[in-house]
Amino acid sequence: MHLTVRSSSVVRLRGCDVSVKRSSWAVAGAVIGAVSALLPTGYFDADGAGLVGGGVYALYGLTAASPVVLTALMCAEVAGDYERGLHRDIYLSDGSRGALLIGAIWASAWSWIVLATAALAAGALVGLGDGLRQSAPLGWNAVSVERLLICLALQGYVAIMAVLAACLWRRSLASVLVLFALLVAGIVLTPAATAASWESLLRVLPYSPLVSQLDPALLGRLSLPTQPGLVAGVMASWVGVGSVALVLRSWLRPSPS
Amino acid sequence: MWSTFGIVVLAWVSYTAYDRSKGMFRHDWASGAVAAADVLRVLLPILGLVAASSWVARRLDGNGYRDLYLTGISMSRFLRSTTAQVACLLLLIGLAGCLLGVSASGTIWAHPALPLPDGKILEFDTSGLTPRLALLVAVLVLWVLLGSLLGYMVRRSAVATAAALAIIFSALLLERAATVHPIAMWIHALSPLGASNALVLGQSVPNFPRSGAMADVGVLSFGLWMLGAVALLSTRTWTSYLTVGNPSRTLRIRTLLGVCTSGALLIAGFVVPTELGERIPWQYKAAWRKSVESRTTPADAVEELLGAIATADRSLVRVSVRPGNEVALRGLQTALHNVDSSEVVVDNLLSARRPGSVVVHVGTTAVTDIGELVPPDQFGFCLVRDAGNWVVLQISSQGLTCT
Numbered sequence: 001m002h003l004t005v006r007s008s009s010v011v012r013l014r015g016c017d018v019s020v021k022r023s024s025w026a027v028a029g030a031v032i033g034a035v036s037a038l039l040p041t042g043y044f045d046a047d048g049a050g051l052v053g054g055g056v057y058a059l060y061g062l063t064a065a066s067p068v069v070l071t072a073l074m075c076a077e078v079a080g081d082y083e084r085g086l087h088r089d090i091y092l093s094d095g096s097r098g099a100l101l102i103g104a105i106w107a108s109a110w111s112w113i114v115l116a117t118a119a120l121a122a123g124a125l126v127g128l129g130d131g132l133r134q135s136a137p138l139g140w141n142a143v144s145v146e147r148l149l150i151c152l153a154l155q156g157y158v159a160i161m162a163v164l165a166a167c168l169w170r171r172s173l174a175s176v177l178v179l180f181a182l183l184v185a186g187i188v189l190t191p192a193a194t195a196a197s198w199e200s201l202l203r204v205l206p207y208s209p210l211v212s213q214l215d216p217a218l219l220g221r222l223s224l225p226t227q228p229g230l231v232a233g234v235m236a237s238w239v240g241v242g243s244v245a246l247v248l249r250s251w252l253r254p255s256p257s
Numbered sequence: 258m259w260s261t262f263g264i265v266v267l268a269w270v271s272y273t274a275y276d277r278s279k280g281m282f283r284h285d286w287a288s289g290a291v292a293a294a295d296v297l298r299v300l301l302p303i304l305g306l307v308a309a310s311s312w313v314a315r316r317l318d319g320n321g322y323r324d325l326y327l328t329g330i331s332m333s334r335f336l337r338s339t340t341a342q343v344a345c346l347l348l349l350i351g352l353a354g355c356l357l358g359v360s361a362s363g364t365i366w367a368h369p370a371l372p373l374p375d376g377k378i379l380e381f382d383t384s385g386l387t388p389r390l391a392l393l394v395a396v397l398v399l400w401v402l403l404g405s406l407l408g409y410m411v412r413r414s415a416v417a418t419a420a421a422l423a424i425i426f427s428a429l430l431l432e433r434a435a436t437v438h439p440i441a442m443w444i445h446a447l448s449p450l451g452a453s454n455a456l457v458l459g460q461s462v463p464n465f466p467r468s469g470a471m472a473d474v475g476v477l478s479f480g481l482w483m484l485g486a487v488a489l490l491s492t493r494t495w496t497s498y499l500t501v502g503n504p505s506r507t508l509r510i511r512t513l514l515g516v517c518t519s520g521a522l523l524i525a526g527f528v529v530p531t532e533l534g535e536r537i538p539w540q541y542k543a544a545w546r547k548s549v550e551s552r553t554t555p556a557d558a559v560e561e562l563l564g565a566i567a568t569a570d571r572s573l574v575r576v577s578v579r580p581g582n583e584v585a586l587r588g589l590q591t592a593l594h595n596v597d598s599s600e601v602v603v604d605n606l607l608s609a610r611r612p613g614s615v616v617v618h619v620g621t622t623a624v625t626d627i628g629e630l631v632p633p634d635q636f637g638f639c640l641v642r643d644a645g646n647w648v649v650l651q652i653s654s655q656g657l658t659c660t
Contacts, residue, residue: 122518
């Protein structure tokens with residue numbers, strides 16, 4: 001089959017898929033955003049969350065959901081291309097595999113953007129309802145630029161890890177399962193770690209940066225307070241390890257599988 | 258992958274079969290089987306949900322769906338035939354049987370009959386094994402059905418798997434959070450994992466906190482999940498009939514849906530937070546957070562603590578912390594050392610369940626083994642480290658644990 005695929009056409013290639021799924025992602029995002037904004041407004045904001053505050057809470061909820069949802073999106077698109085043999089076809093047709101990869105990342109990022117927009121809108125609406133009751137419809141109290149940047153950085157980290165895993169294992173299911181196993185390992189180990197002073201080990205697991213940034217009042221025994229420098233170091237190290245593994249893999253097995 | 262899974266199960270079963278009170282492994286078939294059944298009770302529903310959703314979705318993924326259509330097999334016939342569900346179920350029950358046998362025999366093989374110190378045979382109650390296995394199969398059937406519905410709804414293998422994992426992940430988080438938050442305890446009883454736990458044993462997963470879920474709530478919850486899945490499916494069919502082939506009508510319907518949803522969200526934001534705040538007793542509410550923020554200096558909090566201690570009989574101050582909370586312990590010891598002349602006794606009792614929290618007991622008699630004060634004329638302080646301050650969470654004349 002003669003095939004030339006570029007990043008834009010990859011998106012168009014799945015145009016029908018994306019348009020069908022877009023409403024599902026929007027509904028899922030609305031649920032995440034609404035729940036994330038409903039729970040904290042009852043407990044944390046005595047003055048009402050407001051439009052902006054609700055959106056901020058929705059962003060927190062999105063960050064908490066990203067290890068599962070964003071990982072699944074990225075793995076399904078990127079590793080799905082390997083599974084469908086698109087990389088081989090492109091290689092045979094002298095096409096650029098990099099462009100295909102970027103196309104797959106863009107397709108999944110687009111789904112995430114739809115989900116995130118719906119979540120932010122739903123969170124803002126819930127926050128507005130809460131703010132109207134307390135006559136503070138806007139609600140800038142919850143906004144902290146630092147926290148927002150941390151949330152975006154964590155989502156970016158999750159996306160990079162998912163792409164690395166998908167390129168390494170090239171099977172969507174295997175990639176999702178491996179990342180999920182790492183995530184659950186953190187949760188299962190937490191009480192044991194606090195009891196047995198393994199906290200230092202727990203802090204260097206791939207998903208510990210996410211756990212460390214969540215509010216102790218929300219997580220209870222799961223909370224894992226960590227120094228910001230260590231968090232950044234752990235994130236950089238895992239991205240580095242993944243990249244090195246990817247380079248080694250392509251060096252040892254250069255032909256497209 | 259399956260061999261790794263088997264090793265994990267074996268290790269887990271061995272851990273479950275270890276009798277901590279006697280300091281040795283249970284070493285008969287019955288107890289090995291019960292331990293294995295306890296582990297499978299947790300693992301199999303998870304595996305059932307993931308496998309069923311992923312397999313059904315794979316049948317419908319991409320070309321599979323088209324192939325079904327082209328070969329004249331309609332989707333409803335495919336689902337009515339229930340081949341996928343039955344296959345999933347048989348495979349999983351077979352896997353359960355294999356795992357049960359292998360792990361039970363593995364436990365015995367790894368730890369052959371050890372002589373007990375007093376020479377007696379270890380007694381173990383085997384009466385619970387048969388009902389446990391029966392309920393295990395029932396719960397497995399329900400989870401496989403849920404997984405099939407999920408796979409049918411999502412129709413993409415990786416996304417369906419991730420959705421199944423997300424359900425399990427949120428259920429695990431709920432299990433953990435249920436010890437701290439009453440609201441999580443309520444939701445937990447309705448989550449699929451909590452529901453299946455309630456169905457099997459009427460309690461939580463081994464080594465996980467009890468969340469107080471009841472069997473009837475479990476049945477109700479599973480019914481609701483099934484109903485919700487079927488309702489979602491039928492809604493999708495219904496909306497596809499409404500919107501097919503008419504763009505302007507589709508737009509109108511979507512606008513209407515959008516406006517209704519926005520209105521519902523606004524009303525929910527107006528009503529639900531107040532209801533949540535009033536109806537569910539939880540101490541870490543907005544008012545509490547405000548009071549915490551109002552105490553700005555560490556000296557204020559320590560002074561408050563010591564002032565409170567001074568009002569009680571200071572002949573014995575007992576500080577108990579969770580193992581691993583050495584930082585909290587050192588901080589409080591320093592604070593008490595600077596001002597206090599009373600005797601400070603430090604214990605590593607498991608009474609403070611919040612991270613970074615300590616419990617200070619003031620009284621004339623010793624604390625019991627479980628960290629509670631029995632005599633009524635004594636005081637307990639539950640403190641938590643918050644933004645560099647020691648904050649008194651609770652002061653009580655009764656036995657006190659930080660929850």
